[in-house]
Amino acid sequence: MRYRLEVNGTLRDLDVPRGTTLLEALRDDLGLVAARYGCGRGQCGACFVLADGRAVTSCLMSVEQAAAHRIVTVEGLASGGELAAIQSAFVEEDAMQCGYCTSGMLISAAALLAEQPSPTDDEIRDALAPNLCRCGVQLRAIRAVKRAAEQL
Numbered sequence: 001m002r003y004r005l006e007v008n009g010t011l012r013d014l015d016v017p018r019g020t021t022l023l024e025a026l027r028d029d030l031g032l033v034a035a036r037y038g039c040g041r042g043q044c045g046a047c048f049v050l051a052d053g054r055a056v057t058s059c060l061m062s063v064e065q066a067a068a069h070r071i072v073t074v075e076g077l078a079s080g081g082e083l084a085a086i087q088s089a090f091v092e093e094d095a096m097q098c099g100y101c102t103s104g105m106l107i108s109a110a111a112l113l114a115e116q117p118s119p120t121d122d123e124i125r126d127a128l129a130p131n132l133c134r135c136g137v138q139l140r141a142i143r144a145v146k147r148a149a150e151q152l
């Protein structure tokens, strides 16, 4: 089946079997590997991308469904060779260890800051709650979101 997706501001044509997930298409067909496969069941947040500004599980969204939305991956957060404020803040706060969860956290944080530029600690915690981290960087991630909010 042929599909046309808007990904990171560019229209991309795909020829994939019906039922292909957005995560599979991003990684295997479009070479965008920031979104990661964790659980494949909507329970870990590793595969999050933005769909019309909302953080969604790309492991559960089909390419067909994705075609109705503007998709943004972590690769699309930076612009003009400059990291987005939330990306810089994660680096400055060392808010990662193995990094497996980091893309998903960045997407959740980006969605939050777009909707609420000055979030409370509780709002940040709630926004990052779907993103499981086995390395325990949640407190640093919360600090990073606060740092980015201050810079914005």
Ligand code: FES
Pocket: 036, 037, 038, 039, 040, 041, 042, 043, 044, 045, 046, 047, 048, 057, 058, 059, 060
């Ligand atoms: S891989 Fe999608 S939520 Fe875990």
Ligand code: FES
Pocket: 095, 096, 097, 098, 099, 100, 101, 102, 132, 133, 134, 135, 136, 137
């Ligand atoms: S930094 Fe390793 S899973 Fe979060």
